[in-house]
Amino acid sequence: xxxxxxxxxxxxxxxxxxxxxxxxxxxxxxxxxxxxxxxxxxxxxxxxxxxxxxxxxxxxxxxxxxxxxxxxxxxxxxxxxxxx
Amino acid sequence: xxxxxxxxxxxxxxxxxxxxxxxxxxxxxxxxxxxxxxxxxxxxxxxxxxxxxxxxxxxxxxxxxxxxxxxxxxxxxxxxxxxxxxxxxxxxxxxxxxxxxxxxxxxxxxxxxxxxxxxxxxxxxxxxxxxxxxxxxxxxxxxxxxxxxxxxxxxxxxxxxxxxxxxxxxxxxxxxxxxxxxxxxxxxxxxxxxxxxxxxxxxxxxxxxxxxxxxxxxxxxxxxxxxxxxxxxxxxxxxxxxxxxxxxxxxxxxxxxxxxxxxxxxxxxxxxxxxxxxxxxxxxxxxxxxxxxxxxxxxxxxxxxxxxxxxxxxxxxxxxxxxxxxxxxxxxxxxxxxxxxxxxxxxxxxxxxxxxxxxxxxxxxxxxxxxxxxxxxxxxxxxxxxxx
Numbered sequence: 001x002x003x004x005x006x007x008x009x010x011x012x013x014x015x016x017x018x019x020x021x022x023x024x025x026x027x028x029x030x031x032x033x034x035x036x037x038x039x040x041x042x043x044x045x046x047x048x049x050x051x052x053x054x055x056x057x058x059x060x061x062x063x064x065x066x067x068x069x070x071x072x073x074x075x076x077x078x079x080x081x082x083x084x
Numbered sequence: 085x086x087x088x089x090x091x092x093x094x095x096x097x098x099x100x101x102x103x104x105x106x107x108x109x110x111x112x113x114x115x116x117x118x119x120x121x122x123x124x125x126x127x128x129x130x131x132x133x134x135x136x137x138x139x140x141x142x143x144x145x146x147x148x149x150x151x152x153x154x155x156x157x158x159x160x161x162x163x164x165x166x167x168x169x170x171x172x173x174x175x176x177x178x179x180x181x182x183x184x185x186x187x188x189x190x191x192x193x194x195x196x197x198x199x200x201x202x203x204x205x206x207x208x209x210x211x212x213x214x215x216x217x218x219x220x221x222x223x224x225x226x227x228x229x230x231x232x233x234x235x236x237x238x239x240x241x242x243x244x245x246x247x248x249x250x251x252x253x254x255x256x257x258x259x260x261x262x263x264x265x266x267x268x269x270x271x272x273x274x275x276x277x278x279x280x281x282x283x284x285x286x287x288x289x290x291x292x293x294x295x296x297x298x299x300x301x302x303x304x305x306x307x308x309x310x311x312x313x314x315x316x317x318x319x320x321x322x323x324x325x326x327x328x329x330x331x332x333x334x335x336x337x338x339x340x341x342x343x344x345x346x347x348x349x350x351x352x353x354x355x356x357x358x359x360x361x362x363x364x365x366x367x368x369x370x371x372x373x374x375x376x377x378x379x380x381x382x383x384x385x386x387x388x389x390x391x392x393x394x395x396x397x398x399x400x401x402x403x404x405x406x407x408x409x410x411x412x413x414x415x416x417x418x419x420x421x422x423x424x425x426x427x428x429x430x431x432x433x434x435x436x437x438x439x440x441x442x443x444x445x446x447x448x449x450x451x452x453x454x455x456x457x458x459x460x461x462x463x464x465x466x467x468x469x470x471x472x
Contacts, residue, residue: 021149080099081332
């Protein structure tokens with residue numbers, strides 16, 4: 001990977017969501033679950049998640065009042081582009 | 085022959101060229117009368133089993149996850165290995181064919197469990213993709229790639245450049261490696277399109293001439309050099325529009341680079357688009373630029389040649405073997421925006437030259453890069469692996 005363009009934080013977060021299997025609405029994760037997997041500071045995690053949702057790499061669904069996050073097909077492709 | 089092909093990418097799970105390569109090869113092998121079984125990963129919306137034109141596709145769900153990518157690959161390999169083992173109860177495979185390091189553990193385990201010869205296609209190497217081995221993950225991937233080449237009876241690579249790279253880096257005997265190029269189904273591009281309508285659909289003015297890039301937005305693809313060439317192209321050809329198709333982790337960097345060129349309004353990022361849209365945008369384009377800094381083969385160049393678009397490609401790796409400079413395309417200096425701009429401007433300025441490149445490229449596609457020819461050569465490699 002190029003040293004000139006470091007991988008952005010939100011892409012690391014996207015990778016983690018992908019690798020832990022949050023790739024469908026049924027396997028969506030709550031914000032707290034994401035924090036546990038990533039060990040990110042809550043404000044940073046929230047900022048990165050919002051950016052991923054805006055870019056449509058992550059979708060949010062409401063389950064019993066809780067927001068859950070999962071990555072979209074475009075998000076999966078974005079992650080896989082790093083390793084193919 | 086009963087062929088078990090193992091790959092982490094297979095349509096609709098399309099990341100880079102591997103998915104297209106595997107589906108093209110599998111289809112051609114099936115047409116030759118072989119029984120082809122693809123074991124791959126699941127993908128949202130795709131069935132867990134289907135048969136397409138004689139190719140049986142088994143998509144394996146990954147039932148566990150892990151935040152570390154390498155651990156995740158080991159987990160999915162475990163599920164693929166289980167799927168191959170289950171299948172082998174019903175199908176007596178003759179050969180296993182792995183595609184790249186990502187499926188190495190499952191392929192190697194299956195080889196020993198089923199006592200079958202393993203053939204591997206090495207589409208690229210970590211040392212090539214990353215311009216060296218700069219972190220622990222890269223060392224690990226490099227080691228797994230070596231392991232796969234060691235365990236394989238025969239190795240397939242798609243170009244002379246890749247053969248040299250694999251032979252030198254993994255210290256392999258030359259006679260273990262076969263060069264079989266990628267191919268393309270050129271008939272997909274024989275469709276009528278209304279270029280004006282296609283352009284309008286993507287928000288491009290019909291009077292504009294498209295300078296197209298297609299690929300993953302990662303450093304190895306060299307998109308930044310096309311973006312840096314944009315001002316010189318637009319200055320000479322104000323009717324030109326740079327259209328970038330694809331996505332990847334360096335997209336944000338490329339967007340900011342485009343903004344810094346002063347001609348951001350002439351650069352369009354389309355993101356990932358469907359196969360049908362890709363064919364239509366190719367058929368509506370005036371130049372295809374392949375500015376890669378590392379490219380073991382460069383299947384997108386074949387797609388452009390089949391679509392009848394003149395090509396400007398970096399003089400590197402497999403591209404330098406596919407493209408004959410000034411005959412089937414224009415070879416630009418690698419990592420050189422001036423050279424890219426020079427090639428693009430020449431093609432846009434000289435319709436006769438552009439037409440000459442296209443005619444020669446189409447002829448070469450017909451003669452060299454057909455899936456039928458590639459499938460026949462792959463069977464020869466399988467037969468050699470079975471004999472040795």
